[in-house]
Amino acid sequence: MNMITKQHPELYRIVRAHYLASAVCFVLIGVLFFFASADFAGHYFQPKLLAITHLAALGWVTMVIFGAAYQLVPVILETGLSGYRLPWLSFVAFLSGLVLLVCSFWRFEPGLCMQGGALLLLTGMLGFTIVIFLTGKRLKNKKENIHQEMINTSCIWLLATGVLGVLLVFNLRYAFLPQDHLQFLRLHAHMGMGGWFLLLVIGVSSKLVPMFLVSRKQNLRLLDWVYYLLNGGLLAFVIDTYLEGINNRTYLIALLPTAAFIIYFIYLIQCYRSRMKRRLDLPMMYTMLSFILLLAALLIQPLIINAHVQNITQGIALTKLYGLLVLMGWLSLLILGQAFKTLPFLVWLKIYGPGTGKEPTPLPSDLYSQKLLIIQGIAFTGFILSMITMALSGLATPARIASGCLLLTALCYLLNLTRVLTHKKTTGHA
Amino acid sequence: MHSFDVTNPDTYIEMEAWERLRSIIDPELHVNIIDLGLVYTIRANSTARMLVVVMTLSSPGCPVGEAILQGVANCLEARFVDYKTDVQLTWEPAWGFDNITEEGKKQLWG
Numbered sequence: 397m398n399m400i401t402k403q404h405p406e407l408y409r410i411v412r413a414h415y416l417a418s419a420v421c422f423v424l425i426g427v428l429f430f431f432a433s434a435d436f437a438g439h440y441f442q443p444k445l446l447a448i449t450h451l452a453a454l455g456w457v458t459m460v461i462f463g464a465a466y467q468l469v470p471v472i473l474e475t476g477l478s479g480y481r482l483p484w485l486s487f488v489a490f491l492s493g494l495v496l497l498v499c500s501f502w503r504f505e506p507g508l509c510m511q512g513g514a515l516l517l518l519t520g521m522l523g524f525t526i527v528i529f530l531t532g533k534r535l536k537n538k539k540e541n542i543h544q545e546m547i548n549t550s551c552i553w554l555l556a557t558g559v560l561g562v563l564l565v566f567n568l569r570y571a572f573l574p575q576d577h578l579q580f581l582r583l584h585a586h587m588g589m590g591g592w593f594l595l596l597v598i599g600v601s602s603k604l605v606p607m608f609l610v611s612r613k614q615n616l617r618l619l620d621w622v623y624y625l626l627n628g629g630l631l632a633f634v635i636d637t638y639l640e641g642i643n644n645r646t647y648l649i650a651l652l653p654t655a656a657f658i659i660y661f662i663y664l665i666q667c668y669r670s671r672m673k674r675r676l677d678l679p680m681m682y683t684m685l686s687f688i689l690l691l692a693a694l695l696i697q698p699l700i701i702n703a704h705v706q707n708i709t710q711g712i713a714l715t716k717l718y719g720l721l722v723l724m725g726w727l728s729l730l731i732l733g734q735a736f737k738t739l740p741f742l743v744w745l746k747i748y749g750p751g752t753g754k755e756p757t758p759l760p761s762d763l764y765s766q767k768l769l770i771i772q773g774i775a776f777t778g779f780i781l782s783m784i785t786m787a788l789s790g791l792a793t794p795a796r797i798a799s800g801c802l803l804l805t806a807l808c809y810l811l812n813l814t815r816v817l818t819h820k821k822t823t824g825h826a
Numbered sequence: 827m828h829s830f831d832v833t834n835p836d837t838y839i840e841m842e843a844w845e846r847l848r849s850i851i852d853p854e855l856h857v858n859i860i861d862l863g864l865v866y867t868i869r870a871n872s873t874a875r876m877l878v879v880v881m882t883l884s885s886p887g888c889p890v891g892e893a894i895l896q897g898v899a900n901c902l903e904a905r906f907v908d909y910k911t912d913v914q915l916t917w918e919p920a921w922g923f924d925n926i927t928e929e930g931k932k933q934l935w936g
Contacts, residue, residue, distance in 0.1 A: 403892065467889075475885035603917065610855065610934060613921055662875075672936045673855065741889055744853060749890075752897030753850055754904055759854050 407466065407481040410487070412817055414463025415739055417491055418731075419810045421455030426803030433795035436716065438785055443504035447718070451498045453588060454517065457727045458554075459490070462524050462740055463593050463598060465547075469531055472543050473601045477711065490520025497565075506568035514565040518558040525551040530749075542619045543799030546599025549627060553591025560584045579641060583634050589722050590630045590653055594690075597623060598660055601683070605668045608680055608737065613670035618663045626657035626725050642704035650697045657694055661687065677761060678769050682733025687726035689780070691743060693718050717787035724802075725780055732809060733773060736764045740816050749822050763816045772808035775801045839870035839906065843877060843922055846905050850897045857933045863925025864894070866916065870909070877911045878903055883923045 408695050425448060432444035462483075469478050477483075481768055493516025500510035532544055561584055568574045598619075606614045630654025638644055663688065676684065683815035696718045703711025738761035748757040786794035831837050847865060848858045859865055865881045876904050879898055883891045902911045926934070 403889070470890050474885065489926040608854065610923070671932045672931060673924070727881035741853070745890065745893055749897060751900065752893045753900030756849075759851070759856065 403742070403749070404476065404480060407477065408482065408742055411463045411739070411742055412465070413466045413487060415735065415813060416817070417487075418456055418460035419460060419759050419806070419813050420727075421451055421494075422806040423803070423810055425456060426799060426806040429802050430565035430796070430799035431718055433799050436790070436795050441581065444506050446504075447498045449723070449761060450501060452723050454490075455494050457593065457723065457731065459494075460731050461492070461593075461734065462486070464734070465596075465600070466527065467525070467738060467742060468600055468604065469528060469547060471530060472547070472600065473535055475531060475534045478527055478534060480709075482527050484525070486520045486523025487764075488520075489523065491514045493520060494515035496498040506565065506703075508558075510565050510568070511562075512526065514562045518555075518562050519736065521554050521558045525555055525691070541597050542616055542623060543603045546595050546602075546619075546623055549623075550596035550599060553587055553630070557584060557592055560587065562642060575638070579637065581591055582638060582642075585719070586630065586633060589808045590626065590633075593722075594653075594657075594726060595623075595626060597727075601730075602663065604659070604662060604734075604737075605683070606671075607669035608673075609667055609676075610673045611670045612664050612672065614685070615663060615666055618659050618666075622656045622660045622663070625659070629653040642701060642724050646701045646705075649700060650701060654694050654697065655806045657690065661691065664677040678766065679733040679735075679737040679772070682729050682773065683737070684731065686726050686729035687720055688728060693721035693726065713787055713790065715811055717726055720783050720787055724783065728805075729776060731774065732776060732805070734814070735809070735813065739813070740764055743816055743819055745820065758822060764812050764820050768808045768815075769810040772805055772812070775808060776802040779805055782823070786821060831926055836870040836872050836916045839872065839877070840868045841903070843870065843879070843902055846901055847879075847898060850901055852869060852894070857926075858882045859894060859898070861927045861933065863897075863927060863930070864921060871916050872908075873893065875909050877906060877909045879911065881913065882916055882919075884921050885919065889924030 421599060426735055428444070428448050428451065431550060435442055466477060466483055493513045496509050496513025499514075500506070500513060526783065530791065532548060535544075563573065564577065565583060567577060567580070567745075578585055585637060602614075605611070629649055632649045633646070636649060637707045664684070667683070696714055700711055700714045700718055702708070703714055740763040743763055744758075744760040749758070779798050782794040782798040782801060785791070786798050841849060844860060844865070847868075848860050849856065850859045850864055852864075855862065859881070862884075864883060865879060867878075867880045869878045869880075870876070871878075879902070881895075881898065883894065888894075890932070895915060898913050899911050
């Protein structure tokens with residue numbers, strides 16, 4: 397009785413810092429993409445691509461996930477965040493580690509800077525994981541739900557990815573790992589993409605999508621299947637690829653996460669069909685469309701496995717396309733949509749929350765610019781199309797167009813985000 | 827659904843309070859809290875100069891829950907200046923889609 401989750405004043409500052417840092421990283425990716433457009437024609441394991449990939453995976457995506465998680469995990473678990481000091485410490489460690497790691501990758505200096513950066517990043521990840529686990533411990537209803545299990549397990553995968561990343565950084569200098577560096581890089585990438593990003597996004601979105609759509613049907617049993625198939629598939633992939641490399645069994649193993657995603661897709665479709673809110677706003681439209689990009693990436697998987705098993709050189713181009721579709725396609729579009737679904741609420745609550753009911757106030761959706769969101773969507777579509785052309789053809793022109801479109805997308809996003817964060821109090825609907 | 831006793835003068839205050847609360851909009855769904863079925867009862871006591879609202883939220887983790895409760899208190903205190911407003915939050919019965927009125931469903935469907 398009478399218990400609700402209240403917004404702590406410090407939460408706003410923590411979330412704002414994460415969103416802004418992430419948006420700046422996104423703009424930087426657009427700039428670096430331009431300078432490295434020629435490098436996209438070659439192999440994926442090269443300094444500039446490593447720098448951009450880590451800036452995207454850690455600075456752009458993970459940073460905003462950390463911020464969004466601090467805002468949304470209390471909503472999903474229906475309890476307050478465990479504390480506010482550790483998220484700040486985690487943020488500082490993560491950001492400074494990111495700067496060191498990306499700079500040393502770009503110049504490819506596998507020395508102290510790179511090692512220190514990797515260790516600082518791991519410290520930041522550990523801080524985040526502790527906050528999430530302690531928040532879960534505050535639950536009055538001790539029975540864990542599937543959303544919480546997904547979030548907790550994704551944190552374990554994040555730490556595992558981080559530990560392997562640190563080992564890989566030290567391996568560049570001391571070469572102590574028993575097998576090929578690229579073999580471990582493959583494991584590192586899949587643990588991050590499948591275990592951290594996919595599992596966390598499913599855990600959070602499976603709760604938020606039906607909430608935003610006001611869906612009557614939420615088949616939570618499907619999510620149990622998703623959880624076990626995804627984790628089972630990832631574990632099988634990590635063990636089998638470590639022992640034997642990519643082989644014919646990999647086809648079967650890849651079926652597990654693919655099945656998990658298809659089941660999740662069915663869950664989303666059921667939510668969509670049983671929704672009570674007919675019109676999808678732009679942020680929700682981007683969110684739903686982002687999953688199609690993930691589906692496209694998963695459909696490429698058998699071709700990549702085939703290229704590795706048959707030792708065909710096309711595997712490199714397909715691997716780049718796969719990575720780009722997941723990281724810069726699915727995850728980016730998801731953020732470009734969800735940021736304007738979640739952040740305006742935080743700002744609205746801070747500015748208008750205490751005075752609600754006294755006077756007419758704008759709605760959270762009035763805080764961002766629809767026009768900028770549309771331009772952002774058009775620029776992003778241009779980026780995706782030119783990126784696919786670039787990855788498959790290896791030509792420099794589509795790479796330059798892609799970098800221009802990406803930069804425009806990032807600038808629209810940063811501008812709109814700043815507009816939300818600097819919103820001044822007005823009365824009446826905008 | 828709430829009922830009115832026309833022989834009781836407090837009923838008219840309650841009726842006006844119900845109507846007033848239609849100005850409190852759920853910021854995500856863009857539907858007022860009455861049509862969402864969040865308000866269970868409103869009791870006015872003109873002798874004690876007291877208004878008691880019993881209401882719920884869509885979930886205990888509702889991010890705008892605090893703002894909605896504050897909005898209810900602000901809205902009623904602004905209209906009934908000589909009444910004290912007590913907004914009581916309850917989770918029983920839990921809110922469900924069946925709480926939404928036909929008008930609320932129409933607004934959601936756009």
